[in-house]
Amino acid sequence: MKKQFLIACITLLSFTAIPFISQAQTAEKQAIIKVSGEVSTPLTIDAAFLQKFTQTTVTRKDRDGKDHTYSGVILSEILKNAGVTLGPELKGENLTKYLLVEAGDGYQVIFALAELDKSFTDRTIILADQVDGKPLAPGDGPYRIIVQDEKKPARCIKQVTAMQVHFVK
Amino acid sequence: MHNRTKLYLSLKKLPRGKGCVMFILLAFIIILSGWSYINNTIETGAYNFVYPANFGNRIQIPADNPTTKQGVYLGRMLFYETKLSANNTLSCSSCHEQRKAFTDGRAFSPGVDHVLTSRNSMSLVNLLWGRKFFWDGRATGLEEQASTPLTNPHEMGQSLEASAKKLSQTPAYPALFKLVYGDEDINGNRITKAIAQFERTLISANSRYDQYLRKAYQLTADELKGMELFNNAPQPDKGIRGANCAHCHGGVKTYMELFHNNGLDSIPKDAGIGALTGLAADRGRFKVPTLRNITLTAPYMHDGRFKTLDEVVDHYSEHIQESASLSAFLRGESNEPGGQSLKLLPREKKQIIAFLNMLTDSAFINNPDFTDPHLLTTKTKQH
Numbered sequence: 001m002k003k004q005f006l007i008a009c010i011t012l013l014s015f016t017a018i019p020f021i022s023q024a025q026t027a028e029k030q031a032i033i034k035v036s037g038e039v040s041t042p043l044t045i046d047a048a049f050l051q052k053f054t055q056t057t058v059t060r061k062d063r064d065g066k067d068h069t070y071s072g073v074i075l076s077e078i079l080k081n082a083g084v085t086l087g088p089e090l091k092g093e094n095l096t097k098y099l100l101v102e103a104g105d106g107y108q109v110i111f112a113l114a115e116l117d118k119s120f121t122d123r124t125i126i127l128a129d130q131v132d133g134k135p136l137a138p139g140d141g142p143y144r145i146i147v148q149d150e151k152k153p154a155r156c157i158k159q160v161t162a163m164q165v166h167f168v169k
Numbered sequence: 170m171h172n173r174t175k176l177y178l179s180l181k182k183l184p185r186g187k188g189c190v191m192f193i194l195l196a197f198i199i200i201l202s203g204w205s206y207i208n209n210t211i212e213t214g215a216y217n218f219v220y221p222a223n224f225g226n227r228i229q230i231p232a233d234n235p236t237t238k239q240g241v242y243l244g245r246m247l248f249y250e251t252k253l254s255a256n257n258t259l260s261c262s263s264c265h266e267q268r269k270a271f272t273d274g275r276a277f278s279p280g281v282d283h284v285l286t287s288r289n290s291m292s293l294v295n296l297l298w299g300r301k302f303f304w305d306g307r308a309t310g311l312e313e314q315a316s317t318p319l320t321n322p323h324e325m326g327q328s329l330e331a332s333a334k335k336l337s338q339t340p341a342y343p344a345l346f347k348l349v350y351g352d353e354d355i356n357g358n359r360i361t362k363a364i365a366q367f368e369r370t371l372i373s374a375n376s377r378y379d380q381y382l383r384k385a386y387q388l389t390a391d392e393l394k395g396m397e398l399f400n401n402a403p404q405p406d407k408g409i410r411g412a413n414c415a416h417c418h419g420g421v422k423t424y425m426e427l428f429h430n431n432g433l434d435s436i437p438k439d440a441g442i443g444a445l446t447g448l449a450a451d452r453g454r455f456k457v458p459t460l461r462n463i464t465l466t467a468p469y470m471h472d473g474r475f476k477t478l479d480e481v482v483d484h485y486s487e488h489i490q491e492s493a494s495l496s497a498f499l500r501g502e503s504n505e506p507g508g509q510s511l512k513l514l515p516r517e518k519k520q521i522i523a524f525l526n527m528l529t530d531s532a533f534i535n536n537p538d539f540t541d542p543h544l545l546t547t548k549t550k551q552h
Contacts, residue, residue, distance in 0.1 A: 029447035104450055105496065106301065106427045138450060139497030158497075159450060 037164035040083025072128035104159040244367025255326035264290040270462030276473025281326040311365035329357025373533035395524030424459035432489035
C-alpha cells in the first residue's frame with residue numbers, strides 16, 4: 001500500500017515537474033516587435049524580417065559622450081511595409097496620426113508620422129539592431145530606435161517590443 | 170446578516186403564540202425601515218473624480234464601465250464582502266486593509282485553503298491611472314484583474330458564478346445590482362465591474378509631498394536633501410550625489426508604470442514577466458510599484474523580502490545582484506568615481522527615508538468613503 005502511494009506520489013511529482021524542465025530546455029524565445037493599429041498589414045518584426053530591407057547607418061553620441069554608429073532600417077520603410085499612410089498619403093487628417101513605441105520595461109514614446117517621413121524631414125530615424133558593427137547590448141536591444149541629431153536620447157527607446165499607429169482622438 | 174442571526178436566536182427563546190407573531194412583525198418593520206433608509210441614502214448619478222491637475226488626465230475608464238456613485242457604492246460593498254470567498258471568511262479587504270494603504274503587512278497572504286499567495290499583496294492607490302496590473306502587469310484592466318483573486322483557489326477560491334448565486338440569495342444585493350445595472354441580474358462581469366469602479370476612487374493626493382508641491386508645506390532640511398537624492402542621478406565627476414530613485418519612481422504620482430529587474434537575485438526564483446514572455450531580458454522583471462504610503466506597506470518587493478525601508482535603501486545602495494537581465498541603469502551607478510554600487514552615506518539613507526515618509530497620506534487611509542460599508546449598515550439597522 002505504502003509502495004503504491006509512493007509510486008503515485010513520484011508520478012504526480014514528475015508530471016508537475018515536466019513543464020518546468022521542458023520550459024528550461026526549450027531555447028529562449030527571440031524578441032519580436034509587433035506593428036499594429038492604423039496599418040493595413042500588421043507585422044511581426046524579427047531579425048530575418050529586418051534583413052529584407054536596405055541597411056542604413058546613423059551616428060550619434062550615447063550617454064558615454066562618444067560617437068557610435070548604429071545600423072538598422074529606416075523606420076518609415078518598415079511602416080510603409082505595414083501600409084501606414086506615409087509619403088503622398090501623409091496629408092489631411094492623416095497628419096493627426098502618431099507612432100507609439102513601447103519597450104519591454106513599459107516605457108513609451110511617440111513620434112508624429114510627419115517626423116518619420118522623408119518628404120517632411122531629412123532627419124533619419126532608424127530601428128537599429130547593431131552598434132559599431134556588433135549586435136546591441138542585451139540591455140539596449142535587440143532593437144532600439146535611434147533618432148539622428150536629437151539632443152536628448154530619451155526617444156532613442158531601447159528594447160523595443162511594440163509599435164502602434166494611432167489617430168489622435 | 171449578522172443582525173438577522175441574532176434575531177433568529179432570540180426568536181427561539183420566545184414562547185410561541187401571539188407574542189411571537191408580534192415580535193416577527195416588529196422585526197420586519199425594523200429591518201424594512203432600516204433597509205429603505207439605506208436604499209434612500211445611496212447617492213446615484215455619474216461619479217466625479219477629484220484629483221490634482223498635475224496628476225494628468227491619462228485616466229483609464231473602459232467605455233463599458235462608466236463610473237457611477239451607485240456603482241462605486243456597490244463595489245465598496247463587494248470589496249468588503251466575505252460571501253465572495255469559498256468559506257465566507259475572506260474579502261478583498263483581507264489582503265488590502267485601508268489602514269495599511271490597502272496592503273496586509275505580510276510577505277505572502279493566506280487564502281481560503283490556507284496556502285500562501287506566491288507574491289506580495291500590492292497596495293491599491295491611484296489605480297485610475299493604471300494600465301497594467303499585478304506584479305507582472307499581465308492584467309490590462311482593473312475589471313480583468315479583480316477576477317483573479319476572487320477565483321484563485323489559494324486566494325478567495327470561489328467561481329464568479331458561485332459568488333453571483335450567493336449574492337442573489339441575499340436580501341440586499343439584488344436591489345443594489347438593479348440600482349447600478351438596471352435589472353437584478355447578478356453575474357461575474359457585473360461583480361468585477363463594480364469592484365473596479367470602487368477601486369478607481371482610491372485616490373491618494375494629500376500627502377505632505379502633495380502639500381509641498383502645492384506650496385502648502387515647507388520641507389525640513391533632511392526632507393529637502395532626501396528629495397534631491399531621490400531625484401538626482403549620481404555624477405561623482407561633477408560632485409552631484411544621488412540615488413536616482415526618480416528614474417523609475419518619478420513624477421508627482423511616484424509611479425510610472427515601468428517594469429524592471431532591480432537586482433534582487435542573480436538567479437531569480439520567480440522569473441516575473443520572464444515566465445510570461447519566455448524572453449531572457451524579462452527574467453526577474455517586475456512592476457516598479459508606487460511609493461505612495463510606502464512607510465505603511467511593508468514588507469517590500471514582490472516577495473516581501475525586505476521588512477524595512479532601511480533594508481530597501483541598503484539593497485539599492487550596496488546589494489544589487491548582477492545578472493544578464495539586470496536593468497542597465499542600475500549597473501555601475503555610483504557616488505564614488507569608478508564605483509560599482511551607489512554607496513550612499515548612512516546620513517543620506519536617512520534623508521531619503523525622511524523624504525519617503527512624506528508620501529504617507531493620512532487623509533487617504535482614514536477616508537470614510539473607503540471604509541467597510543457593512544459596518545455602517547449594521548449600525549443603521551440597530552437604530
